[in-house]
Each structure stands twice: as C-alpha cells, then as structure tokens.
Amino acid sequence: MAKKKDSTSLRWLIPVALLSGFVGFLVYLDSLEPDGGDSQPETATSPEQPPEQESSSAPPDFQFYEMLPDSEVATPDIEAYRPDKSESEQNLEYILQAGSFRSQEDAERQRAQVGFQGLRARIAEVSVDDGGVWYRVMVGPFDSRSRMNQAVDRLVEINIQPMVRRRKAEGDG
Template structure:
C-alpha cells in the first residue's frame, strides 16, 4: 500500500510576512516623500540656478555708517528736576443700602433671596459687633452716584423693604 504524503511539509510563513512588511514600509516612505514634496511645492528635479534677471548696477561707494559721539548721547551733568508727583486725590465715596442686619444667618439668606426676586443683587457681610455677638448684614451696592442709590431705594420702599444708606470712604491704598 502506498504511504500517504507526510503532513510535515509546511511552508515557512516567516519569510513572506517579513517581505510584506518590508514592501509596505518602502511604499509608505516613497508616498510620504512624494506628498511632502507636493505640499511644499518643491521639485528636486529642476535645476537649482534661478532664472537670469537683469540686475541693477550696484553703486560703487558704500553708505557711510552713522557716527555717535559718546558724550552727546549721555545726559548732561546738570541735575534735573524730579517729575511732579501725583497729588493724591480724595477717593470717591461708595454708597451701600443696608436692607437688614440679623443674628440668624437664615434670616439674612431669606432677605437676600427676596431682593434677588426683585432683581436687586445683595451681599451678606458677616461681622462681630462688640457686646452683641455676630451679625449678618444684607447690603446692596456699592453705588458710585446718588441717582443709583435713590432709584434702588425707591424700588425697595415700594416692596416694603426698609433700607439705610451707608457711606464708605475707601482708603487710598484700597483703590487701584
């Protein structure tokens, strides 16, 4: 009886994979160089010499370099006066409307929410008052002009919210 062909006659796939990778890398590199040359617009196959352009005659004499006299550049030895110093002007006062002061923080939050419903932005400042404890002040402002103060105050009185005018004069170091 005839013996069957042995199954050990496998082809080695290592060479074909290596050859495919090598061909792929070569084709990819050639395409990358071609795209780069196409995008930059340079053509390596043209001659490097630029076309002949008729040139203008060059003047024979070079331009004279400017000369500097060292002692004319430096300031004079005479003492100069100092620039006038800025006279500090009185800082414009800022006005606030204090809508309330509460020992309970929740009450201050409720008033702030009520003012927000009216379209008035308020801030809660927490501070300690001597012999009375911690107070939460609800303030509207700051205002720079009394017209703004009067408009906001009339809005608050229409909604039964009493407000007290607080005038604050900032320190000169606080103002920019």
C-alpha cells in the first residue's frame, strides 16, 4: 500500500519540476537586454560618418519608377454583360434543389438545416421508373437572380451545393 502512494507522488514531481524549470527560463529571458548585449559588433555608427549624412546623401534607387511607363499590359476586349431580353420577358422564377434523398428522415434533416439559414424549404416526393421514391429538398421560388444568388451563398456557407432550376412563373401569364 505504501509503495503505490510513493509512485503517485513521483508522477506529480516530474511535471512540477519541468514547469518550474520552464518558468525559470522565461524569467531568465526577461532579464536579458533587448539589444543582445556586447556579442554584436557596432557597425551602424562610425566616428567618421554620422548616420544622418549617410541617409540624406543618396536617395534610394527604385527602378520600378522608370520601368512602369515603359510597361504596357494588353487586356482582352470583352463586352459588358447584358442580360438576354428574351429571358427577362419570359417571366422566369428560380428554384434551388438543396438535396435529394431516399429516406424522408434525411430530407427532413436537410430541410431543417436549410430552415436555420432563414430560407423556406419544402420536400417534394418524386417517384422513379424502377418503383423507388426520392425526396427532394426544394428552396424557393425566387423571382430574381440576385435573391437566388443570396440563397445560394447561404447554402454554400453550410456546405450545401444547390442545383439551380428555372421555370416559368406560376400565376402570371
């Protein structure tokens, strides 16, 4: 019984000794002079020439001032983006598919995760030819590309890569 007690106290003695040594080393480093003492030779000032004369006698030589006017960068000619008029006249809306799952529980989990981002999501049940059912998490519809892009940014922040779908707006037209 006494042997077990001695080994437990030895286990604490080593870390305490290491910690004390480390603290002592930090105190020693703090007591050193910041310039490093006398180990470095004095080269900055000489009795013949003061430092002020050295810096004011010759301005620094920057070559990029001469090189800049001579350099020319050729940029490609690209037309500014103009939205397609036919697309804006078609009265489209955008829907994001945030995921497609075989189990409804997974789809509900994804819908809740999307809901925490402040986006409205719904689950669409889709039957496949082989008799299976897929549950799609759909976000939207959005009436403008900018609102859709804001929603895409929110989804990407939580590592969801949505698929963008376009369709004609319902109710108008």
